[in-house]
Amino acid sequence: MNGVLHFTNARLVDLERQALGAPTSVSVRDGRIVGTGVAPAPGSEVIDLGGLTLMPGFIDCHFHVVAWSLDLWANAIAPDSLAALRAAQVMSGLLAAGFTTVRDLGGADLGLVRGVEDGLIEGPDLVICGKGLSMTGGHTDLRLRTDIRPDALGWRLGNMGVLVDGVDEVRRACRKMIKEGARFIKVMANGGVSSPNDPIDGLQYSDDEIRAMVEEAANFNTYVSAHVYSDASIRRCVRLGVKSLEHCNLIEPETAAMAAEAGCIAVPTLAAYDGLKLEGAQLGFGVAEQAKIDVVRDGGRNSLQVMRAAGLPMAFGTDLLGQLRKYGGLEFELLAQVLTPAEILGGMWSAGAKLCRMEGEIGTMATGARANLVAFDVDPFADIAALGRPEQHLRLVVKDGAIKHDRRGE
Incomplete structure (x- = not known):
């Protein structure tokens, strides 16, 4: 007490x-x-x-507490005990910055949740999805094109995603993660910036695979969150029943209106791209990854105007990995280039509490x-x-x- x-x-x-x-x-x-x-x-x-x-208290609806470094492979191969200690330090920093609740979008497990609940870690409450689901060659497949080794890192604590292919395996992975404490499901439904092989406009997973995720989540009275940039990927996810739309940098007005009508919530993460633009090259991002940064960064600010005009609710998220965490506060400044302070804070608290499924508990x-x-x-x-x-x-x-x-x- x-x-x-x-x-x-x-x-x-x-x-x-x-x-x-x-x-x-x-x-x-x-x-x-x-x-x-x-x-x-x-x-x-x-x-x-x-x-x-x-x-x-503040709510960050898109974070990865296990992303100690921008070198995602180094995070993934770290011993689980080391990854947990690193995550605890990251969480301590989040609480010190005023974030009392954080929705983790891939990586954190029930042990980190319990660490806070049991008083072993001074950090925000974590709302976890387990691992992000990625198809072979998808956003969390970190292997180079010439690397034919099977995925052996997926369930390690420091890894943000697991490679899962086919409807049956998708269902099994969803059930496993929900059984192990996931509060929602995360899918990599579009190409990404920090992965080597997937173009930013590429769709990932089949309709049937995503439908299976949505059904499994609904069976447990929860929802699916999707990593999406392109308008086509966002539109498809909305049509298939996905409710949380991460990033959304290239969304168009018609799709934004569809998403609003479907009861979706968007989570723009503008600071991540400014941070990568400033330091990505020095921190090891290749030419291909840097080119993708420019595409999504340039579209990010426009997406705020599109989503606001459509009445699509927006939660607050930063998605800053490793050494870029120092740019977390930049999200307020970037959002304020388009949104009013009341819109920023209202989205953080109202839409954020809804995504965390803690309405009436937090953000008020x-x-x-x-x-x-x-x-x-x-x-x-x-x-x-x-x-x-x-x-x-x-x-x-x-x-x-x-x-x-x-x-x-x-």
């Missing part, structure tokens, strides 16, 4: 008014919010925030919600990009009613 906290002089965000409210109080008991603007309960620890902005400060909170010394409606500079502006991180980082005196 985490006791009783009473925060005073807190300014809360009002997304409808797109402004901060007047200073008020927020009471927390046993890890839950019990009310705002109320008197402190007897025995409360009173914490005067002095006018800081108090918000729900309603009575009864989990007390996952962050306090900043800036007004996000005046400077949303400042939220991406936590080392300068983040003053308090609270997870489940426990103070994890307190930098108010710094």
Whole structure:
């Protein structure tokens, strides 16, 4: 139990008014919010925030905590114990930056989830998919064209995806991962940037294979998330019943409208491409991979306008691997080139909670919600990009009613 906290002089965000409210109080008991603007309960620890902005904890809906390095092969061959220790350090950094919930899109397992739940790791709650599903030659097939060795790395902790071909094996892999704690299924349905053999416009998996994934997920009352860039790949996934659309850099208006009508959520990840553009070559990306970076980076900003016009909800995601994690805060700045602060934060909290299947639990400060909170010394409606500079502006991180980082005196 985490006791009783009473925060005073807190300014809360009002997304409808797109402004901060007047200073008020927020009471927390046993890890839950019990009310705002109320008197402190007897025995409360009173914490005067002095006018800081108090918000729900951040949600990153596209991350890979096992991607210690941009060298994906090195990640995959690392001993599982080392991969777990590295992931724990990555998770600690995420919590320190204000992310109290992270949806992992390939790699993390139930052990890392339990590590947080059991108090062994100071990190965000993880919502996992197990491994991303990739066909032979697909987005997580890291073998060179001349490498004919069978896939032997798929289920290692440091690897983000497993190679699975055919409807029967797809079903088996989905069932295995859900049995082992996956909260949703991830499919590589399109070519990718960080893989050597698949063009960015290539479709991956057959319709029947993706239908099998969607059916298996639905049988467990969950959904499929798809790695997609091209308009054709997005349209096909929407038609086949996929609900979470990752990246979406090359989406067109008609497809965006289809996705919105189907109840899909998009997760743009713009910072990943800016980071790769800045440092990809120095970090070992080849000519082919760098050319693909330019294609998706140039389309990313336009995709925000297309999806906003279609009314397609957008969650917040960064997808930054290895050495590029330092660019995570850039996502706020890039989104703000098109979206308003209210749209960015509303998408993070509302669409993010829905993708994590934790609506009413996270992304809100309603009575009864989990007390996952962050306090900043800036007004996000005046400077949303400042939220991406936590080392300068983040003053308090609270997870489940426990103070994890307190930098108010710094």
